[in-house]
Each structure stands twice: as C-alpha cells, then as structure tokens.
Amino acid sequence: MPVAEDLETPARERRLAPWRDGFGSGAAAHEHRLLSAARPALPWLNWIGTFAHPLLRVPKLGWITADPRTARAVLNDPNHFTLLSEGGVGHLWAQILGDWVYELFDGAGHYDLRTRSRELFTEKTSVAFVEAAWGERMSAARKSFEAGEPLDVADLSRILVGQMVVALLGMAVPGGAADDTYRDIFETGEQLAAIALGTTSDTVLPPQKIDKARRIVERLTGHIDASFATAPVSTIIGRCRELGLSIRETKGLSTLLMVAGTETAASAMARMAALLDDTGEQHRLIADRSLTENAVREALRVTSPAPIIGRSVLADLEIAGRRLRAGERIIVLTWTANNVAGEYRIDRPYIPQNRQLWFGAGRHLCLGGPLARAELTAMIELLVGNGVGYRVVSRDYGHRVLIPAYRSLVVQKL
Numbered sequence: 001m002p003v004a005e006d007l008e009t010p011a012r013e014r015r016l017a018p019w020r021d022g023f024g025s026g027a028a029a030h031e032h033r034l035l036s037a038a039r040p041a042l043p044w045l046n047w048i049g050t051f052a053h054p055l056l057r058v059p060k061l062g063w064i065t066a067d068p069r070t071a072r073a074v075l076n077d078p079n080h081f082t083l084l085s086e087g088g089v090g091h092l093w094a095q096i097l098g099d100w101v102y103e104l105f106d107g108a109g110h111y112d113l114r115t116r117s118r119e120l121f122t123e124k125t126s127v128a129f130v131e132a133a134w135g136e137r138m139s140a141a142r143k144s145f146e147a148g149e150p151l152d153v154a155d156l157s158r159i160l161v162g163q164m165v166v167a168l169l170g171m172a173v174p175g176g177a178a179d180d181t182y183r184d185i186f187e188t189g190e191q192l193a194a195i196a197l198g199t200t201s202d203t204v205l206p207p208q209k210i211d212k213a214r215r216i217v218e219r220l221t222g223h224i225d226a227s228f229a230t231a232p233v234s235t236i237i238g239r240c241r242e243l244g245l246s247i248r249e250t251k252g253l254s255t256l257l258m259v260a261g262t263e264t265a266a267s268a269m270a271r272m273a274a275l276l277d278d279t280g281e282q283h284r285l286i287a288d289r290s291l292t293e294n295a296v297r298e299a300l301r302v303t304s305p306a307p308i309i310g311r312s313v314l315a316d317l318e319i320a321g322r323r324l325r326a327g328e329r330i331i332v333l334t335w336t337a338n339n340v341a342g343e344y345r346i347d348r349p350y351i352p353q354n355r356q357l358w359f360g361a362g363r364h365l366c367l368g369g370p371l372a373r374a375e376l377t378a379m380i381e382l383l384v385g386n387g388v389g390y391r392v393v394s395r396d397y398g399h400r401v402l403i404p405a406y407r408s409l410v411v412q413k414l
C-alpha cells in the first residue's frame with residue numbers, strides 16, 4: 001500500500017485554508033452544512049480544533065486535541081484516561097444499564113470481552129453478514145436504480161442498517177418484514193443515541209432520560225434472555241454464546257452494537273455517495289475499480305461520522321508539553337484531525353499518523369470496523385457497479401442529530 005509523506009506539518013496555513021477561503025459550493029460546502037445542521041456548534045468546535053495542535057484548553061469544555069499523535073496517546077493510555085467517569089460514554093451507559101458496566105466497559109472485564117469478541121467481525125465474517133442480511137434488499141434497490149428510478153440513499157442506508165441489527169441480534173420480526181419495520185428499528189437505536197445529545201460537556205442524565213433509555217434497551221435486547229441458549233451461530237447472539245460470553249455481557253455488547261454501529265454506518269454510506277458525486281471521483285472509481293478499498297477509507301476519513309470522542313483524566317499527567325489534572329475532561333476532535341490532510345481523493349495514499357482514527361484507537365477501537373467497511377463496499381457496488389455512474393438530484397441534511405447525516409440524498413443513474 002502506498003504511504004504518504006509525513007503530513008504532520010501541513011502548517012497552520014493549510015489547516016485554516018478552508019475556513020479562510022470559504023467552503024465553496026462543492027463537497028466541502030455540503031459537508032460543512034451537514035455538520036452545522038446536525039449541531040450548530042460542531043463546525044465551530046472543528047474550527048477551534050485547528051488551533052488544538054497538539055492541545056488547547058477551552059473554557060467549559062476542557063482540553064481539546066485535533067493532533068492525531070496526541071489523540072492516539074490519549075486513547076491508548078488507560079492508566080490516565082477513562083470513558084467511565086463523568087464526561088465519557090461509559091458514565092452514560094452505567095446510569096442506563098447499571099454499575100456492572102464499569103467492569104465490562106473499561107475494567108478487566110472489558111479486556112476480557114474484547115479478547116473474546118475479537119473474531120466477531122473479521123473481514124470475512126463481515127462480508128458474509130452483509131451478504132446474508134442485505135443481499136435481497138440490495139438486489140431490489142439495484143433493479144429499480146438501474147431502471148432509472150430515483151433512489152434515496154440515506155433512507156436506504158437506514159433501512160439496511162436496521163436490517164443488519166435484526167440479523168445480528170436475531171430479533172423476531174414478521175416474515176418478509178417491510179422497509180418500515182427496519183426504519184423503525186433504526187429510529188429506536190437513534191432515540192437511544194439521542195439520549196447522549198447535549199452531553200458534550202455533561203454526562204449526568206436526568207431520571208426521565210434514564211427511564212426512557214432503559215425501555216428502549218429492553219425493547220432491543222429483551223428477547224436475548226429467551227433466545228440466548230438456542231440462537232444460531234449466524235447471529236451475534238449465538239456467536240457470543242459460543243465465545244463464552246454471559247447473557248449479561250451479550251446484552252451489553254448488543255446494546256453497544258446498536259448505538260455504535262447504526263447511525264455511524266448509515267451516515268457514512270450516504271455521505272460517501274454524496275462525496276463521490278460532488279467531487280467527481282466516482283468517474284475515476286468507475287475507470288479503476290481496484291481503488292474501491294481506498295475510496296471506502298477516504299470516505300471514512302473525510303466523513304469521520306463520530307466527530308468527537310470524550311475522555312476524563314484519571315490521574316495527573318504531562319502530555320504534549322501540557323499538564324492535565326485528574327478530573328479534567330478531554331475531547332478528541334477526530335473530524336478535524338482526519339480532515340487536515342485535504343479533500344476526498346480516492347487515490348490518496350494511506351496516512352500513517354492518522355491510521356484509522358475515524359474508528360478511534362487503543363482498547364476501545366471500533367469493534368465493527370470491518371463490518372462498516374463491508375457495508376460501504378456494498379454501497380459502492382450498488383452505485384457504480386453498472387459502470388455508468390449517478391448524480392445527486394436532491395438532498396436534505398439531518399437537523400439536531402447526534403451523528404451528522406443526510407436526512408435524504410436522492411440519486412439517479414446517469
């Protein structure tokens with residue numbers, strides 16, 4: 001794989017250029033508007049992030065960093081940073097699921113869980129999950145798309161991701177379930193994630209939010225008590241059992257999968273479709289399909305669907321020349337860190353210092369990375385597999401959503 005020269009010193013000039021020159025009307029402008037629609041403060045935070053090289057302290061927010069090396073140093077250091085105390089997602093989940101989360105999400109139990117679940121999503125199993133869960137629905141979408149019908153890629157992505165949840169968790173849905181069933185599952189996951197909205201600076205949940213979240217979790221994972229013993233190994237539940245996970249661990253992991261792997265994946269799929277057309281890169285991809293893997297990696301880099309990752313400082317430490325104190329918070333701005341390299345280019349070489357920061361790093365590195373890549377690859381196949389290409393005919397950004405995403409993105413074959 002070609003490796004880019006070290007882009008560690010793109011210089012402030014380069015980092016500030018888009019904000020200074022404006023985002024124009026192309027791909028960057030759409031991404032910028034999409035981030036604003038999701039959370040108006042997000043582009044500002046990303047902009048402030050351009051000064052957070054390596055670290056910057058922002059009143060009310062705490063420390064921020066958009067420097068890939070500092071980000072990885074934070075995410076790789078469990079002795080000094082945690083997601084369990086106030087300010088991290090673990091703290092949110094402990095209030096909803098119970099104190100056992102502390103052990104499973106970050107303690108020795110987490111290490112054990114990750115070791116045992118390492119094989120859940122390999123490149124091979126992920127391609128198989130996608131084929132099994134999406135094969136039929138993808139064929140139907142391709143048929144109408146090829147016939148020249150408009151296709152809402154954002155809506156289709158939500159349906160597909162809902163369908164993936166049903167397949168992975170072995171949920172009971174009516175035979176031949178319609179798209180609405182899967183949209184509904186997706187929305188349920190979205191509601192659960194929305195509970196985290198507004199928690200950038202505070203992760204203490206009010207009792208009514210905790211109640212609501214618990215009801216949602218029960219709806220999504222309640223069936224596991226009864227199905228655990230017999231679930232086939234083609235489902236995650238069956239595989240968890242085979243890997244020696246307990247029912248409680250399996251339910252906890254299933255909840256995590258729902259929250260971590262639904263909106264993020266759907267966001268990336270539709271945004272990749274927009275980027276491929278907005279930049280014209282789809283035509284280079286059609287001319288050279290061997291660039292598909294790069295096109296997927298670039299889509300993940302430029303969209304960085306989880307734009308921020310929060311941690312709390314556990315114990316005083318010195319990092320990147322700054323003194324951080326126990327109890328302070330730090331936010332890793334993944335979107336800014338990943339976008340410094342420039343716009344979407346399907347032949348951009350791998351960037352060593354960023355690695356795959358869009359999936360985080362260290363012990364909490366995304367468990368579903370291979371699945372997300374397989375999902376994006378399937379979407380590319382649908383859109384450019386005919387060798388002709390498509391154009392975006394209309395788009396609408398999602399407003400006030402946790403994960404920035406298109407509400408709708410209608411495309412049509414050229």
Ligand code: HEM
Pocket residue numbers: 083089105114256257258260261262264265268300304305306309310357358359360361363364365366367368369371372
């Ligand atoms: C484009 C899609 C995705 C993106 C950008 C993404 C991003 C991330 C990031 C940044 C983290 C680390 C969070 C942290 O350190 O606090 C994470 C964790 C996680 N992701 Fe993903 N994710 C994606 C898709 C998926 C999918 C499809 C699944 C599975 C169905 C999944 C399952 C998980 C799980 C279980 C964790 C928690 C890992 C742990 O705490 O040990 N993700 N993801």
